[in-house]
Amino acid sequence: MANVNRLKERMLRMAQIGKTENDGVTRLALSGEDKQARDLFIQWMEDLGLHVRYDDFGNIYGRLEGTNSNEPALVIGSHLDSVPKGGKFDGVLGVLAALEVVESLMENNIQNDRPIEIVSFTNEEGARFTPQMLGSGAVTNLFSKEYTYSRSDNESHTFKEELQKIGYLGSQDNRINPDDVDAFIEMHIEQGPVLETNNKTVGIVEGIAGFSWMEVVIAGETNHSGSTPMELRRDSLVTAASVIKAIHQWAHSRKDGTAATVGEIKTQPGIMNAIPGTTTFTLDVRHQHKDGFTSCIDEIREVIKETVHEESLTCDINEIKTHPPVTFAKSITNLLEEASKKHDISYHRMTSGAGHDAMYMNTVVDTAMLFVPSIGGKSHCEEENTQWEDIEKGITVLYDTVKRMSNV
Amino acid sequence: MANVNRLKERMLRMAQIGKTENDGVTRLALSGEDKQARDLFIQWMEDLGLHVRYDDFGNIYGRLEGTNSNEPALVIGSHLDSVPKGGKFDGVLGVLAALEVVESLMENNIQNDRPIEIVSFTNEEGARFTPQMLGSGAVTNLFSKEYTYSRSDNESHTFKEELQKIGYLGSQDNRINPDDVDAFIEMHIEQGPVLETNNKTVGIVEGIAGFSWMEVVIAGETNHSGSTPMELRRDSLVTAASVIKAIHQWAHSRKDGTAATVGEIKTQPGIMNAIPGTTTFTLDVRHQHKDGFTSCIDEIREVIKETVHEESLTCDINEIKTHPPVTFAKSITNLLEEASKKHDISYHRMTSGAGHDAMYMNTVVDTAMLFVPSIGGKSHCEEENTQWEDIEKGITVLYDTVKRMSNV
Numbered sequence: 001m002a003n004v005n006r007l008k009e010r011m012l013r014m015a016q017i018g019k020t021e022n023d024g025v026t027r028l029a030l031s032g033e034d035k036q037a038r039d040l041f042i043q044w045m046e047d048l049g050l051h052v053r054y055d056d057f058g059n060i061y062g063r064l065e066g067t068n069s070n071e072p073a074l075v076i077g078s079h080l081d082s083v084p085k086g087g088k089f090d091g092v093l094g095v096l097a098a099l100e101v102v103e104s105l106m107e108n109n110i111q112n113d114r115p116i117e118i119v120s121f122t123n124e125e126g127a128r129f130t131p132q133m134l135g136s137g138a139v140t141n142l143f144s145k146e147y148t149y150s151r152s153d154n155e156s157h158t159f160k161e162e163l164q165k166i167g168y169l170g171s172q173d174n175r176i177n178p179d180d181v182d183a184f185i186e187m188h189i190e191q192g193p194v195l196e197t198n199n200k201t202v203g204i205v206e207g208i209a210g211f212s213w214m215e216v217v218i219a220g221e222t223n224h225s226g227s228t229p230m231e232l233r234r235d236s237l238v239t240a241a242s243v244i245k246a247i248h249q250w251a252h253s254r255k256d257g258t259a260a261t262v263g264e265i266k267t268q269p270g271i272m273n274a275i276p277g278t279t280t281f282t283l284d285v286r287h288q289h290k291d292g293f294t295s296c297i298d299e300i301r302e303v304i305k306e307t308v309h310e311e312s313l314t315c316d317i318n319e320i321k322t323h324p325p326v327t328f329a330k331s332i333t334n335l336l337e338e339a340s341k342k343h344d345i346s347y348h349r350m351t352s353g354a355g356h357d358a359m360y361m362n363t364v365v366d367t368a369m370l371f372v373p374s375i376g377g378k379s380h381c382e383e384e385n386t387q388w389e390d391i392e393k394g395i396t397v398l399y400d401t402v403k404r405m406s407n408v
Numbered sequence: 409m410a411n412v413n414r415l416k417e418r419m420l421r422m423a424q425i426g427k428t429e430n431d432g433v434t435r436l437a438l439s440g441e442d443k444q445a446r447d448l449f450i451q452w453m454e455d456l457g458l459h460v461r462y463d464d465f466g467n468i469y470g471r472l473e474g475t476n477s478n479e480p481a482l483v484i485g486s487h488l489d490s491v492p493k494g495g496k497f498d499g500v501l502g503v504l505a506a507l508e509v510v511e512s513l514m515e516n517n518i519q520n521d522r523p524i525e526i527v528s529f530t531n532e533e534g535a536r537f538t539p540q541m542l543g544s545g546a547v548t549n550l551f552s553k554e555y556t557y558s559r560s561d562n563e564s565h566t567f568k569e570e571l572q573k574i575g576y577l578g579s580q581d582n583r584i585n586p587d588d589v590d591a592f593i594e595m596h597i598e599q600g601p602v603l604e605t606n607n608k609t610v611g612i613v614e615g616i617a618g619f620s621w622m623e624v625v626i627a628g629e630t631n632h633s634g635s636t637p638m639e640l641r642r643d644s645l646v647t648a649a650s651v652i653k654a655i656h657q658w659a660h661s662r663k664d665g666t667a668a669t670v671g672e673i674k675t676q677p678g679i680m681n682a683i684p685g686t687t688t689f690t691l692d693v694r695h696q697h698k699d700g701f702t703s704c705i706d707e708i709r710e711v712i713k714e715t716v717h718e719e720s721l722t723c724d725i726n727e728i729k730t731h732p733p734v735t736f737a738k739s740i741t742n743l744l745e746e747a748s749k750k751h752d753i754s755y756h757r758m759t760s761g762a763g764h765d766a767m768y769m770n771t772v773v774d775t776a777m778l779f780v781p782s783i784g785g786k787s788h789c790e791e792e793n794t795q796w797e798d799i800e801k802g803i804t805v806l807y808d809t810v811k812r813m814s815n816v
C-alpha cells in the first residue's frame with residue numbers, strides 16, 4: 001500500500017513554495033518558485049536513490065531500474081508549475097503521487113521488472129509561456145525546439161533564457177524516448193464537477209476533449225474619447241464585446257459539452273481617454289467528439305468573422321495550437337477499473353475537458369489518466385481543493401496499477 | 409506678427425523626441441523623452457532671457473517681465489507629454505505657440521505692461537499616471553500633494569519617484585499663484601471634427617464638457633476553461649461585454665453629445681485557460697450641459713449596475729475624478745473673436761469635448777482656449793495632423809490677443 005500521510009506531508013511542503021495569501025499557490029513555470037519546487041523534488045528523488053536527469057526543455061525524470069532494465073519503462077507523473085493564484089493540488093499531486101508509489105514499492109520490497117520513471121513536465125499550465133503543455137509537446141515533437149525556446153512571457157523573457165537562468169537547461173540526450181517507454185499514467189485532480197455530481201471517488205479517464213487555442217485581433221480606429229462623437233467611432237472593444245457575447249451564446253446553445261472561453265484581453269493604446277483602435281483576446285475552445293471537432297472549430301471562427309463583419313470592422317484569427325480529441329489506451333483504463341473494483345472504490349469512466357501532458361504523451365505511447373474529485377468542481381483558483389480520503393483512494397488505485405504494469 | 413516658420417522648426421525638432429515609426433510621438437509624462445523635451449524647452453526659453461522655474465509638480469514656467477511687473481501676469485501654454493503613439497501637435501503646439509508669441513513680441517519691440525508667463529503642465533494626458541491633467545489639477549488644489557505624488561504607473565513607479573528621477577521636482581514656492589495671474593489662454597488642436605465639418609479655421613472655445621472618469625470592477629468566479637460546463641460559469645468578462653455594449657448603446661441613443669468610452673480593460677487571472685474571475689475596466693463619460701450633467705452620470709451608473717445585476721454578478725464603480733462642464737471667460741473669448749475678425753480668419757464658437765489644463769486653470773483665473781482644426785478629427789493616434797496654414801492663422805489670433813491683454 002502507498003502511504004497517504006507521507007504524500008500529504010510532501011504536498012503540504014510543496015504548497016509552501018509560492019503560497020498565496022488565501023492558501024493558494026503561484027508557481028509560474030521557470031520562476032524562482034518553480035526552481036525551488038524542482039530542487040526539492042529532485043532532492044526527494046535522490047534521497048530514494050533514483051537516477052535523476054532533465055532534458056533540454058527542463059522536463060525532469062527520476063528513474064528506478066527494474067530487474068529487467070531493457071524493458072520499456074512505465075512512466076508516471078504530471079507537472080509542478082501553477083497558474084497565478086492557482087490551487088495546491090493541480091499538477092503537484094500527480095508528481096508526488098508518482099514519487100509515493102515508487103517509494104512504497106521500494107519499501108514493500110515489490111520488485112518491478114520494467115524500469116519506472118517519474119516525470120515532471122515543464123510549463124504545463126501555459127500561464128507564463130503559451131501554449132499550454134509546452135514541455136510535453138516539445139518532447140513528443142509536437143513543437144519544434146526553435147518554437148519552444150522562442151516562446152516569451154509578458155515581459156519578453158524567452159523560455160530558453162528563463163530555463164537557463166534557473167539552471168534547468170539539460171541535455172537533449174536526456175529526453176524521454178518513446179521506444180523505451182511502455183506506457184504513461186498521469187494522476188490529476190479532475191478540475192471539474194463530474195465526479196462530485198456523480199458521487200464517485202475516482203475518474204477513469206478515457207480521453208481528453210480536443211481544443212483550439214487562438215488569438216483574435218479586432219481592428220477599429222483609435223481616436224480621442226472626449227471629442228469624437230459616438231456616431232463617428234469604430235471602437236474595437238465595443239465590437240470585441242459583441243464577439244465575446246456571441247462566442248458565449250454559441251457555446252452555451254450547442255448543449256454538447258463544447259466550452260468556449262475568452263481569458264485574456266488587451267486594448268491598444270489601452271488608456272482611459274482613447275477609443276481602443278485594436279483589441280486582442282485569447283479564445284479557448286474545447287470539444288469532446290472526434291467527429292464534430294473540425295466543424296465545431298470552423299463554426300466558431302465563422303461566428304467571430306460574421307459578428308465583426310456586421311459591425312464593419314476587421315479581424316484576424318491567429319491559431320496558437322489546435323489538437324483533436326484523444327482516446328486513451330483501453331488496456332490501461334481497464335487495469336485502472338480492475339484496481340478500483342478490487343478495492344471497492346467507486347469510479348466513473350469519463351472524458352477530461354481540461355488538457356493534460358497525457359494528451360501529448362498519448363501521441364507517442366499508450367497512455368491513461370486517473371482523476372480524483374475537485375470540491376465544487378473548482379480549479380485554476382485559490383479555492384481549488386480535494387479531500388485527503390479521496391486522494392488516499394486514488395493513490396491506492398494508482399499503486400495497484402503501477403505494481404501490475406511494472407511486471408512484464 | 410508671429411513667425412510660423414520658426415514655430416514649425418521648433419515643432420519638428422520637438423517631434424523628434426519620442427518619434428514613432430509612423431511619424432507619431434510617444435512621450436509619456438516623466439519618461440526619459442519627457443525629460444529631453446523639457447530640457448530643450450527650457451533651453452529655448454533661457455536663450456530668450458526668460459526667467460525659468462519649475463514647481464513641486466514639475467510644471468515649468470518661463471517669465472517675461474513687463475513694464476509693470478506688479479500687475480498680475482498673463483499665462484499662456486499647454487503640455488509637452490503625449491499618449492503612447494500619439495500625434496506631434498497635441499499639447500506641444502500650445503507650449504511652443506506661447507514661446508513663439510513671446511519671442512515675436514520681443515523681436516517686434518512690443519512692450520508688455522504685465523508679465524507674460526509661458527507654462528507647460530505635467531502629465532496632462534494621464535496616459536502614464538491617471539487621472540489626466542494632474543499637474544494643473546495639483547497646482548490649482550484640485551488634487552492634494554499626497555494624492556498627486558502617490559499616483560503610480562503600470563509598473564508601480566510613483567509620480568514623485570519619477571519626477572525626482574528626471575530632475576524636475578522643484579520648489580513649492582515656484583507654483584503659480586492665482587492672485588498673481590490675470591488670465592490663462594491655451595491654444596490647442598481641436599482633436600475632433602467640428603472645425604473641419606464647419607469649414608472654419610479657428611475655434612473659440614467657450615467651455616469644456618464635464619467628465620466622469622471611473623474604474624468598474626465586475627466580480628464573477630474563476631474556474632478552469634476546459635472542465636467547467638458553460639451553464640455553471642460566472643464569467644466576469646462575458647458580463648463586462650454586456651456592460652460595454654450597454655454603455656455604448658446608452659451614449660449613442662442619447663443624441664445630446666454625451667460620449668462614453670471604455671479604454672482599458674484587464675481580466676484576472678488573465679490567462680488563456682481560466683474563466684476571468686474579475687474584470688476591471690476604465691470608463692470615461694463626457695457631457696456638455698451643466699444642467700443635465702449630474703443626472704447623466706447617475707444614469708450611466710444605473711445602466712451598469714442593472715446590466716450586471718441581470719446577469720447575477722456583482723460590481724463596484726470607483727470614481728477616479730469627476731468635473732462638471734466649465735464655461736470660459738466671455739471677456740477673453742470676445743477678444744479672440746475680435747482678433748479673428750480683424751484678420752479675416754473664419755472662426756467657430758464651440759465647446760470642447762476633450763479636457764484640457766485650461767479646465768482646471770478656469771477654477772482659479774479667467775481662462776479661454778483657441779483651437780485649430782484636426783484633419784479628419786483624429787487625435788490620440790499617430791495620424792493626428794493639422795495644416796500649417798491653419799496654425800499660422802491660429803497663432804496670428806493668439807499673438808494679437810496676447811499683445812492686447814498684456815497691456816493694462
Ligand SMILES: NC(=O)NCCC(=O)O
Pocket residue numbers: 124125126132133191353354355356632634681
Ligand atoms: N489541466 C490543466 O489545467 N492543463 C492546462 C492545459 C489546459 O488548459 O487544459
Ligand SMILES: NC(=O)NCCC(=O)O
Pocket residue numbers: 224226273532533534540541599761762763764
Ligand atoms: N486634450 C486632451 O487630450 N486631454 C487629456 C484629457 C482628456 O482626456 O480630455
